[in-house]
Amino acid sequence: MSSAPVSTARIANPEFQARLMDAEAAASLIKPGAVVGMSGFTGAGYPKAVPLALARQMDEAREAGNPYAIKVWTGASTGPELDGALARAKGIDFRLPYNSDPLVREQINSGAVQYFDMHLSQVAPAAWQGFLGPLDVALVEVSAILPDGSVVPSSSVGNNKTWLDRADKIILEVNSWQHEALHGMHDIYYGTALPPHRKPIPLVTPSDRIGQATFRVDPSKVVGVVATDIPDRNAPFKAPDASALAIASHLLDFFQNEVRVGRLPASLLPVQSGVGNIANAVLLGLMDAPFEPMTAYTEVLQDGMLELLAAGKLSMASCTAFSLSPEAAERLNGEMALYRDRIILRPQEISNHPELVRRLGCLAMNGMIEADIYGNVNSTHMMGSRIQNGIGGSGDFARNAYISIFMAPSTAKGGAISTIVPQVSHVDHIDQDVQVIVTDQGLADLRGLSPKQRAEKVIANCVHPTFRDQLADYYARALRDSYGKHSPSLLKEALSWHQRFIETGSMLAK
Template sequence: MATTDRIQNSYLRSKVMSADDAASLIKSGDTVGMSGFTGSGYPKALPQALAGQIEAAHKAGDPFKIGLWTGASTGPELDGALAKADAIKYRLPYNSDPIEREKINRGEMEYFDLHLSHVAPMVWEGFFGNLDVAVIEVTGVKEDGSLIPATSIGNNKTWIDCADKVILEVNDWHDERMEGMHDIYYGTALPPNRVPIPMVHANDRIGQRTLRCDPHKVVGIIKTDLPDKNAPFPPLDDVSKTIAGHLMEFLKWEVQKGRLTNKLLPLQSGVGNVANAVLAGLRDSPFHDLMAYTEVIQDGMMDLIDDGKMLCASSTAFGMSDKAAIRFREKLDFYRDKIILRPQEISNHPEVIRRLGTISMNGMIEADIFGNINSTHVMGSRIMNGIGGSGDFTRNAYLSCFVSPSIAKKGDISTIVPHVSHADHITQDVQVIVTEQGLADLRGLSPKRRAELIIANCSHPDYKPQLEDYYERAKKNALGLHTPMLPSEALSWHQRFLEKKTMRA
């Protein structure tokens, strides 16, 4: 079907223009909220046109920059193009683009990293200032002016509601049969007017199928036919499979103890190779009739749906490989009633996560011997991506699990350290840590018992003696014995790596 047929509102059809003309509506100093969550549902034509215009402005001596808000990370045509053009002054809430990362770490771009569930309410509260323009990719525009979302929802509802002006990209690449997968809830409010979110099961639908949009806020529409671009997943390696195996055995133990059934509880999984290995492990497990309540649907969840292992997956976006995206389009009628896409303020809402009792499984950069987790910073100073939704789920999950190989950089970095160089998740929130070496169930353990278990079960053999030595000396020389710590040595492993390129003593 031609893209023009997807704009059913006659008034909005008159707003169709080129990407260059639409980009010219954005001015230097504007704050722009763009759609996109992972490499899904992000505008592709306008950001590239805007980047070109900003590069030309810079050559003419105009220090043109914008503030950029999104749902999370996006694709290269958005974050990559604008970062390369040095177009971004301020960025929130999550980023994975390598050019942006370098600019942030060089101090050339301001970056605000926050929990994804906090973004929408904080925008409504006005803490970040005015939102000048929303740029939203959609699948189509209905006759009443409402919008059929694309492959992510993210913060689109909030951007459209709060922005002074709206620019749409109607992307013909998205399959129109997606209509009906989306569940847009308009019942949130700020205190003191908040009311409970009416959801008690992961597959409950509580909203409407389309996004509301005042047609008179729309100042331009761009027609595109451009694919989403998600980073491909590497083949599952033995380390990832071993980590997944430890976690499967743990879940079986929880069933044996009567704390779970073979249906488990709604699953949340972070993005990445280990996460997909865990999902792959579920395919051959005794668990069945599974549900997912998460923020990104990856290949592994689609495999579980295909196998009949998973009944429904609720999220705010897809994070599919190219191969899985083709499969999704081929079997879209099959997936339509098994996948629900929601705004991220609902997919990541602490109230709903706590009520459903999710099992959260997220990656980490490092953990210390007491169970603090660093999800965001390398050596304490360099941002990697951001906290994303891991905090939303970790503190509110029924079970909070963190997974990672025990070493990195070919063994020169230990994932288990005396003290994390940056703390995103504190010991009170972290229940289970898993590496390929083993699993540590930290529930109910004092700090000393946690340290002993993490060192014994999760650390790599190359670093275990160093950790044992540090811990034994800390017990003798620390100020107190509740959480034995040597402040002068707590970050010495990171300092050693900075000086010698290895944490080995």
């Protein structure tokens, strides 16, 4: 896919116009072994033309016997023109901090790609602290370059401010597909600093604007500007199935009870929602709930949140990126001006900042792969060793939320896997950070409960009937035979369910 011919009208500064080039020329500026900070967060605002050109050059080099790869830093996941294209060219040597591309995942799990999975709020501070090493190139998609040289972000902010500040060289993709009305939607905060010079971040409501609408870019570092007109590519959301609808129903009942007993205000507290079909089903379920006006302080704006904004149920959404189906993205682009004052896009070090999450009292709703009977949650690894995507921002919110909720269907793989197990095969969220577990079977409120009380509630409310007796039997024997009685565990059996699945294709005992 070529970046030309496309309009260059959005490159309004002469100094940047002088660096205009095609994608092939820009890609040639990225050398083997380079560390490249790329824009992109959940398939929004990622560079498209230059990575595709770079992948073609990598293919040609490999065919000539000179393969090369680069190290890729991003905000989170990207799209097929970036992660997918570079992976097909075997061009990624190292990746951080989050990935959802299936081919990159395969290469990570085969050992071909080194992967650093980390909390999203920590990426920018880690880059500034220096232990990630130098950043050679920032490759960032933007929606416009203004006459004064300031740069308008596109459909995600992510870590772009940090990449632009830290990189030795900068390549900008100016994408005219991104709506012009994005200008004014962003809030780029330049007040962060390393210790001992940190000051409080002056944000007290999701609607606060504490920064500026554009990026500052040092023109002396800009080595290339590429004009593009390529849409973001996000997968469509599936219609909620019975399991997702049941999870949404349990959560809405829980929220209504929290309001009724006075633990939540009638409009709730700012909601945070992870990415995926279940999270989207929960958001859509809020449409008919008696909570308004709601606000959101979250990572991404999904279809359900856009529906809530359109209906007036949600008064403000603060996030770092869009994560919309193609249909919802088209709708938003058609009505962008209507939403410009009701959506704020921030750097992810602000959208996911633990202090702000706690200050605002977010209601954190995130997905999981599995949970154990004591409330420990695995959100990253299949059977303990195969990474799925990464921890993303779930840890940023879980430990600091007003209420920390994890949700998933009670079974997976057609019923062969129980989501609730004796012991999780990998721990991302310790039981002290998990307050509520929800499956299609029911909801377990674990707040204030001892480990044994937690186990009894999880088994009674969240386990699929196919596995309930098997898990209850394990727990009864653990109570009797465990080395200690505080968190009873049978060490020889705690991970046997996972091993049974690996060996037989099912966690069910025969």
